[in-house]
Amino acid sequence: MKTKTAATLFEALTSEARLSVFRLLVKYAPDGLVAGEISRLLGIPKTNLSFHLKTLVHSGLTSMEREGRNTRYRANIPLMLDIIAYLTAECCTGNPGQCQAYRSASGLDTRFLPPRADLFREQGGTTVNSLLTSDSATADKQRPENQQEEQRTDDQVRELVRANYAAIATGNHSCCCSGKRSGQNDPFMLACSVGYDAKTLERLPQGANMGLSCGNPVAIAALQEGQVVLDLGCGGGFDVFQAGEQVKAAGRVIGVDMTMEMIARARKNQEQYKKFTGLENVEFRLGEIEHLPVADASVDVVLSNCVINLSPDKAQVWREVFRVLKSGGKVSVSDQALLKPLPDNVRSMVAALVGCVAGAILVEDTRALLKAAGFSSIILTPRSDYVQNMQNWNDPLYRQIGEALPEGGELSDYITSLSIEAWK
Ligand SMILES: C[S@@+](CC[C@H](N)C(=O)[O-])C[C@H]1O[C@@H](n2cnc3c(N)ncnc32)[C@H](O)[C@@H]1O
Numbered sequence: 001m002k003t004k005t006a007a008t009l010f011e012a013l014t015s016e017a018r019l020s021v022f023r024l025l026v027k028y029a030p031d032g033l034v035a036g037e038i039s040r041l042l043g044i045p046k047t048n049l050s051f052h053l054k055t056l057v058h059s060g061l062t063s064m065e066r067e068g069r070n071t072r073y074r075a076n077i078p079l080m081l082d083i084i085a086y087l088t089a090e091c092c093t094g095n096p097g098q099c100q101a102y103r104s105a106s107g108l109d110t111r112f113l114p115p116r117a118d119l120f121r122e123q124g125g126t127t128v129n130s131l132l133t134s135d136s137a138t139a140d141k142q143r144p145e146n147q148q149e150e151q152r153t154d155d156q157v158r159e160l161v162r163a164n165y166a167a168i169a170t171g172n173h174s175c176c177c178s179g180k181r182s183g184q185n186d187p188f189m190l191a192c193s194v195g196y197d198a199k200t201l202e203r204l205p206q207g208a209n210m211g212l213s214c215g216n217p218v219a220i221a222a223l224q225e226g227q228v229v230l231d232l233g234c235g236g237g238f239d240v241f242q243a244g245e246q247v248k249a250a251g252r253v254i255g256v257d258m259t260m261e262m263i264a265r266a267r268k269n270q271e272q273y274k275k276f277t278g279l280e281n282v283e284f285r286l287g288e289i290e291h292l293p294v295a296d297a298s299v300d301v302v303l304s305n306c307v308i309n310l311s312p313d314k315a316q317v318w319r320e321v322f323r324v325l326k327s328g329g330k331v332s333v334s335d336q337a338l339l340k341p342l343p344d345n346v347r348s349m350v351a352a353l354v355g356c357v358a359g360a361i362l363v364e365d366t367r368a369l370l371k372a373a374g375f376s377s378i379i380l381t382p383r384s385d386y387v388q389n390m391q392n393w394n395d396p397l398y399r400q401i402g403e404a405l406p407e408g409g410e411l412s413d414y415i416t417s418l419s420i421e422a423w424k
Contacts, residue, residue: 012059025075032074081167154312164354169261187211205272214306215334226250227300233307237266318373337418375422386417
């Protein structure tokens, strides 16, 4: 982000009223609020509010959408993350020692929105709904955090996930303070630690590896020349490009991702891939893995790396995978899974959700979903290496989760990386 742009955005927030409106939208209203609700919650008269809302919309920090006779206002979360990244990015590249100190002091991984549970506490335990609907704030205060979180609809979950991965894809998070991992925990080291070999990684387009994987599905896929491969939640194309080289010119690899910014990044990487390999056998499609933009019985192998846990409807994902696979086709997936249920306070953390932990399900539940979708031969292999490395490298998210576990609880008792193989 250019300094001039950042200055314009900060200028839009230089009023107590606008800052309060923006914070309200960010903190409590992923679905947005209409002007009347904002006015009521903040006690700002509607006549004054409309000027402030116009300024926020004009800056791009807030979007507006007609809804019958009302207008709904939503915070532009990716842009907010970008201005935070603008402030913090240099602390790593310019002054790595100091950056490390900031990270330790904050105890937060700023890649992600702060956990909502913390924000509820900060505001005395009330939620927007309780404030809006009545005097039932007290009842809401007593409701456990997990029940509040369970009210998120599937679409809200997807929006949270999308916003966070959009911010990662646009790359303003130049290092440890707000985006990519750094030092020992950088994308290259991380990929090596889950089984990718250094030579393969060096051949990849720059920016394809964002350190977002938790296993190596390409390795277990044993791909053959000429196969059609599909990668669910392909990100910047990390596994797509590797698979493309293995299936060669006679094969084809399709990457699907619901985040437009990821698809844009992958398509940019594709130019580099073509230059380097001379291959034109990969493509990227925008879409949700619950509704794959892929024909029935057209794929030999389905890959996915640390994505299915993010889906709010995993049963539907597996049904879609079964639909698109040819008879005899193979699933070759790495994902995060649970060895035992997570405590509610961890499940309710947004950071844990978008960090591929809170949405993970039990290993045996994965088996049940695969069976229900129609798969017959199923091999599930838990792998402890990924979680172990995250702990050893003092990854901020894993540290935060570790601290939220009950006394004596170990991360590795709960979370594992899982290799999933199954055949249609
Ligand atoms: C943890 S990243 C993994 C990216 C990539 N597989 C890699 O290893 O680099 C998760 C990716 O899945 C995408 N994603 C999450 N939920 C999705 C869904 N329901 N449908 C499609 N894509 C999804 C995100 O946009 C993001 O790019």
